[in-house]
Amino acid sequence: MLDSGGNVHVVAINKSTAPQVVTFSIPGYVSAVGALLTAPAFDSTSGITIGGQTFDGSTNGAIQGKHLQYPVTVGKGAFTVTVPAISAVILTASK
Numbered sequence: 001m002l003d004s005g006g007n008v009h010v011v012a013i014n015k016s017t018a019p020q021v022v023t024f025s026i027p028g029y030v031s032a033v034g035a036l037l038t039a040p041a042f043d044s045t046s047g048i049t050i051g052g053q054t055f056d057g058s059t060n061g062a063i064q065g066k067h068l069q070y071p072v073t074v075g076k077g078a079f080t081v082t083v084p085a086i087s088a089v090i091l092t093a094s095k
Contacts, residue, residue, distance in 0.1 A: 008093045014083040022089075023080045029093040032079045034070035037088040050090075 001009045008029060012022045026032075035051035046056050052068030055061070070089055073080040083089050 006095060010091045010093070011088055012081060012083045012091065013088040014085060017085050019085055020083050021080060022083055023078050024091060024093075025078045026093045027077065029079075029095055030074070032072045032074060032091050032093040034072045034081050035090045035092075036068070036070040036084070037090065038084075039087075042086075 003009065008026050010024055010026075012020075012024075014020045037048075037050050039048040048054060048056070049065075050063075051070070053063045053065040055063055058064050070081070072091060079091060079093060081089050081091060
């Protein structure tokens with residue numbers, strides 16, 4: 001997905017019980033950051049995190065906790081990320 005600021009967002013979902021290495025080629029983009037998405041189970045309604053943050057315990061809808069960047073390797077026009085078992089990573093690439 002391309003946002004209004006020109007950043008590209010890609011979601012890599014790993015349904016496997018083993019980590020998976022994923023490489024994206026996004027021509028013209030030179031940097032990227034990742035955010036790990038986790039939950040206790042596929043049907044969880046609590047314990048869900050996005051980049052280490054959660055809405056659990058929020059009384060006003062504001063996200064709680066410190067944002068943690070997930071490592072993305074950048075090289076040779078490609079972005080590589082390891083997606084842990086049964087989780088997902090949002091990759092945000094910028095020019």
